[in-house]
Amino acid sequence: MSRRKTERQLNLVICLLSTRRHLTAQEIRQTVLGYAEAESESAFKRMFERDKRELRDSGIPIQVGTGDAVSGEEGYRISRSDYELPEIELLPDEALVLGLAARAWRHASLGEAAANALFKLRSAGVPVDTEAAPGLTPAMRTDEPSFRPVWQAVRDRRPIAFDYRKPGQAGSERREIEPWGIVNQHGHWYVVGHDRHRGARRVFRLGRVRGEVDVLRGGPDVRVPEGVDLRSVVATQKAEPERSATVRVRTDSAHELRRRALRVVAGERDGAGSGWDTLSYPYVDTPDLVRSVASFGSRAELVEPADARAAVAAHLAATAEHEVPPGEPEDAVARHEAAVSARGPRSSDQLRRLLMLVPYALGRDLRVEEVARHFGLSEKQVVADLGLLWMCGLPGYTPGDLIDVDLDAARETGEIILGNADTLAQPLRLTADEAASLVVGVSLLEALPATEGLEGGALKRVGEKLRAAAGAAAGALVDAVQVRTDMDEQVARTQRRCADALESGQRLHLRYLSGYLDQVTEREVDPMGLVVQDGNQFLEGFCRLRQDVRLFRLDRVLELTVLPYAAEVPEGVGRRDLSAGVLQRSDRDALVTLDLEPSARWVTEDYVCESVLEREGGGVRATLRTPAPAWVARLALRLGPQCRVAAPAALAEEVRAEALRALEHYRPAQTPVSLVETTSSPE
Secondary structure (H helix, E strand, O other): OOHHHHHHHHHHHHHHHHOOOOEEHHHHHHHOOOHHHOOOHHHHHHHHHHHHHHHHHOOOOOEEEEOOOOOOOEEEEOOHHHHEOOOOOOOHHHHHHHHHHHHOOOOOOOHHHHHHHHHHHHHOOOOOOOOOOOOEEEEOOOOOOOHHHHHHHHHHOOOEEEEEOOOOOOOOEEEEEEEEEEEEEOOEEEEEEEEOOOOEEEEEEHHHEEEEEEEOOOOOOOOOOOOOOHHHHHOOOOOOOOEEEEEEEEOOOOHHHHHHOOEEEOOOEOOOOOEEEEEEEEEOOHHHHHHHHHOOHHHEEEEEOHHHHHHHHHHHHHHHOOOOOOOOOHHHHOOHHHHOOOOOOOOOOHHHHHHHHHHHHOOOOOEHHHHHHHHOOOHHHHHHHHHHHOOOEOOOOOOOOEOEEOHHHHHHOOEOOEEOOHHHOOOEOOOHHHHHHHHHHHHHHHHOHHHHHHOOOHHHHHHHHHHHHHOHHHHHHHHHEEEEOOOOHHHHHHHHHHHHHHHHOEEEEEEEEOOOOOOEEEEEEEEEEEEEEOOEEEEEEEEOOOOEEEEEEHHHEEEEEEEEEEOOOOOOOOOOOOOOOOOOOOOOOEEEEEEEOHHHOHHHHHOOOOEEEEOOOOOEEEEEEEOOHHHHHHHHHHHHHHEEEEEOHHHHHHHHHHHHHHHOOOOOOOOOOOOOOOOEOOO
16 A cells, blocks of 8 residues: 555545535545545546545445435445444453453464454553463464455355365365355364355365465355354264274384273283283274274284275285385475465555554553554554654644644654544444454363353453444354364363463373374473464473473373472473464474375375475375474375375385384284273273
């Protein structure tokens, strides 16, 4: 937006706010500085129509009425009741909830909307502390490129069209849907709506949308059926396990299988304490059972049923047949950085920035540095904004009509001193995006133990007050965006005990199952905070074993003991920067390249990849970083014929060798193992 355009639009806002009657377009042309630049009547009309549209898109309500009683010509004004943020009073627990809700979007695409909402609320004197409850970190991520246009389409009630690739398909299909809303479940975003081509309700995962999302501007607005429960639509109905398999596993291995087992029968141990245990393992889908057992290689053997056992043998044989690559694949390793999409920062709208700045600065000790930090600008740009503000004011535009700005103070001491700006003294009402970002953030707080006592009170009250502050448009969007965080009772208990230890300052002892390795370790952890992100709950703390800050996923905590002595986080050790997500990648991590068949493309959706290159036939070559290549080996064993390790060659050889070792269990005839009634805990 050019400086002249911003100045003209700001003067237009001031003019329409200060008038008590509707002004015709010609009166506005003669009154507002900037429109005289239009060379013709048609040029003025185009300029004025564009300005009206952009102001409305920024959340500024321009009212249309009769401007000339004689001719009946339309006129325009801005109603203060529609423009100004209504008075909001927050109790202390509500202020805590609001600060936490805004933090949920700090590293996501709606972070700017949430931050601007708090800026407006603070301008109105609402006490919001985003640093309250520092031990809690709600976090929402919107990494899918399609999130923003789908969100906007839901907000504006517009149909959309996109290319969509279903799991297991090599190509994509064109879909055209009427979106009813979007839902976050288990860390993934889904859009729910009516599929025009199928003539039925459908759910689409945003991570599987290919290319651009086209918003269809023509035709009527989308109508959402009454009573539709978006979260229930997205929540898949999981079939209950109907069958049970017999699986033998090595001592202290295959822990994921052990945790899901119905029964665990301990086998005999040798002098070193190793041996085999037998599991009764529930399953529904045979291919999934095959992949689960194969991922543990020679440390697991599927005994029965016979058809599944034969399928595991065939799966491992196909894995062992993969040839070890002769060298590093140049296209994936040498060019992976070029394939990473660079997403530049979104530019802030200067007009809305100024409309937020004026009420915030009036009667408050405000510094250039603070404004620059909030909007992500240089201090030089903030001073330039103040210089533009100094040129704007009431029609007449004499020195007494213009906004007073002490530019010398801003340049020399950093103080922001404004005056003669009563027309803009009240903060602008929350936009639909701003209100919805906070209300959706509030819903995420239901998964945090520290807000359990607030659920029936503060959480609900804050949501209602935000809806009232934004109006009907925001209320519709809030209903159309929902977050679902499912948590079983064991994880909930673990989370509550972590929260108690965090509050009392006590150290914890964990038996923890590594997410990378098939290994259980004993950890002593000084708790530093709780994190909710991507549908998972984490304990963040200083790990005495690793001598560093670590994040522990709570569903992998097998046992937790609160120790009878105080936690001691070393001086200078702080919490992790989660702006890039929970997964912390490093240049020291190994680069691994996988050639994936179309049916295994889901790997690129579920894991962060350095690059994804299309291959002939619909497959892809994916390059990822990992601190534990052994984890990728397990993934390759799980995928079997759907995946080939292209680099490094040593890892490809290890996968092939492990598949051959596992095949030894299936070559001779095996006598089925019968389970005895003696049981033991899978943990």
